[in-house]
Amino acid sequence: MLSQTGVTGALQFLWVELTNQCNLQCSHCYAESGPHTSGRNALSSTQYRQVIIDAYHAGCRQIQFIGGEPTLNPDLLTLIQLCSDLGYAFIEVFTNLTRLSNELVACFTQNGVHVATSVYASSAEIHDTITHLPGSFSRTVSNIRRLSDAKIPIRAGIIEMLENAGQVESTARFLNSLGVQKIGTDRLRHFGRGGTTRQGDMGELCGQCADNILCVGSDGKVSPCIMSKLWSVGSLLDTPFNELMTSAKLTGIRDEIYRATVQRLEENGNQENIHLICDPKTCGPYSTCTPTTGPGPCGPSGCTPCFPKG
Numbered sequence: 001m002l003s004q005t006g007v008t009g010a011l012q013f014l015w016v017e018l019t020n021q022c023n024l025q026c027s028h029c030y031a032e033s034g035p036h037t038s039g040r041n042a043l044s045s046t047q048y049r050q051v052i053i054d055a056y057h058a059g060c061r062q063i064q065f066i067g068g069e070p071t072l073n074p075d076l077l078t079l080i081q082l083c084s085d086l087g088y089a090f091i092e093v094f095t096n097l098t099r100l101s102n103e104l105v106a107c108f109t110q111n112g113v114h115v116a117t118s119v120y121a122s123s124a125e126i127h128d129t130i131t132h133l134p135g136s137f138s139r140t141v142s143n144i145r146r147l148s149d150a151k152i153p154i155r156a157g158i159i160e161m162l163e164n165a166g167q168v169e170s171t172a173r174f175l176n177s178l179g180v181q182k183i184g185t186d187r188l189r190h191f192g193r194g195g196t197t198r199q200g201d202m203g204e205l206c207g208q209c210a211d212n213i214l215c216v217g218s219d220g221k222v223s224p225c226i227m228s229k230l231w232s233v234g235s236l237l238d239t240p241f242n243e244l245m246t247s248a249k250l251t252g253i254r255d256e257i258y259r260a261t262v263q264r265l266e267e268n269g270n271q272e273n274i275h276l277i278c279d280p281k282t283c284g285p286y287s288t289c290t291p292t293t294g295p296g297p298c299g300p301s302g303c304t305p306c307f308p309k310g
Contacts, residue, residue, distance in 0.1 A: 011245055013062040014055045015215040015226050016048065018073035024096055025132040026118075028161050028194035030227055033068040041218045045075045047236060051216050052082055054241045062090040064116070066226060068218065071099050077107050084111040092116055097143040098136050105150055114153040117144065121167045122174035130163050141178065148179035155182035161194070189227055200230055207261030211254070214245065224254055231257070 020040040022033035043051075052063065063083055070076055070093055083091045092114040108115065117140060120127045124137035131137075147154045158164075158171050172183050188194050190204050205227055215223050221232040222244045233250040234243075244250065 010212050011055055011058045011060040011214055012211075013064075013213040014051075014060050015064050015066055015213070016051065016079075017066050017068065017216060017218045017226065018048070018070040018076060018079070019068040020218045021072050022067055022069040022096070023072070023098060023133065024069070024136060026193070027130050027132065027163065028159060028188050028192075030189060030192040030194060031068065031229070032192040037068070042220045042237060043216075043218060045078075047220075048075065048079060049082060051236065051241050052079065053086065054245075055214075056083075056086045056088065058242070058245055061088055063088050064092040064094055066094040069096055069099070071095055071101075071104065077103065080107055080111055080113060090114065096131070096136070096140060097147075098133070098139040100143040100146065105146065105152070108147075108152050109150060114155070115147055116155050116157065118157050118159065119144075119171060119175060120158065121164045122170050123167075126164050126167060130161070144175075144178050144180060153182075154180055155184065156180045157184045157186065159186055159188060161188040191227055191230070202228075202231070202257055202260035205257055205261055207257065214250075216241070224250070224257060228253075228257065 017031070019038060020031060020033050021035065021038040022029075023035060025034040055063070065076060065079065067073075076093070080091060080093070091111060093108070094116040097115070097117045107113065119137075119140060120130045121137075127137035127140075128134050144154060144156075156175050158168050158175075160168050164171075168185055172185070175183055186206075189206075190201070205225070208225065213225055215226045215228075216236065217223065217229060217232075220236040221229065222234055222236065222241070223229050223232045231253050233247055233253060236244070
C-alpha cells in the first residue's frame with residue numbers, strides 16, 4: 001500500500017548505530033553521545049549481524065555505520081566484511097576520524113568502503129570548541145589526508161551553529177585543499193544537545209526520512225532516520241526487524257514526517273526554506289537533486305540523505 005509520500009516503503013538505505021559512546025562530546029550532537037554513554041548500548045554482535053542480513057534480504061543495498069563513534073565498536077571490521085560478502089553496493093562509515101588504525105584503512109580499501117566525517121571550521125580553535133576535545137581537529141585533518149592518499153572516497157559535512165557562524169565557505173575551501181570534493185552543509189537541527197524549545201518538532205527534520213530509509217539505534221530502537229529517534233517505530237529487543245520494516249506504525253510515522261516537512265512548506269508557499277528539506281519524491285539515497293556535487297540536504301551541495309552528524 002502506498003503511503004501519502006508516494007513510496008512503497010521498501011528499504012533502500014540503512015543506518016546502523018554501532019554504539020552511542022563517542023570520544024568527543026560535540027555541543028550539537030543529536031544523539032547526545034559522549035565518553036560515558038556506552039550504557040545505552042543494548043545490541044549484541046549477533047543482533048547486528050542479523051539486522052544486516054535481514055536488510056539485505058529485504059532489498060537494501062546501501063548501508064552506513066555510525067555512532068556515537070563506530071570505530072569504538074570492536075565488531076566494525078567483521079560487520080564491514082559481512083556487508084561486503086553479502087553484496088552491499090554501498091558501504092560507508094561515518095566517523096570523527098580521530099582514531100583510524102592501519103587495519104581499518106586496509107579494510108576500507110579491500111572492501112570499497114566510503115568514509116564520511118564532520119569538520120566544523122578551518123581553525124583548530126573553533127572545531128575543538130565544538131567537539132570539546134583539544135587536538136581533535138589536528139587528528140581529523142591528518143586522517144583525512146591519510147584517506148585521500150589511500151584513494152578512499154571521503155565526504156565531509158559542515159553544520160553551521162553559533163560557535164562556527166560564518167565559517168562554512170572558508171571551511172569548504174579548506175576541505176577542498178585537502179582533496180575533499182564532496183561537501184554537504186546544513187543548519188543545526190534541534191535534537192539532542194542541539195535541542196531547544198523545538199526539540200519535539202517534526203518540522204526540524206529534513207524530510208528525507210519520509211522515504212524508504214531506516215535507522216537501527218544501538219539501544220535497539222528502530223526509527224525512520226538517525227535524527228528521528230523521538231519517533232521510534234519499535235525495538236529489536238522485542239520485535240523482529242522484518243516486522244518493523246513493514247509495520248503500519250512505520251508507514252504512519254513516515255506520513256506524519258512528510259506532512260510536517262515537504263507538505264508543510266509546499267502548502268505555506270515557503271520557497272525561502274524549501275532547500276532545508278529533501279523531497280522524497282525526487283531525492284533518493286545518495287542521489288543528488290541539483291547539478292552540483294553532493295551529498296547533503298537539498299541545497300547548494302546536493303541532496304540526501306541528511307548528514308547524520310554534520
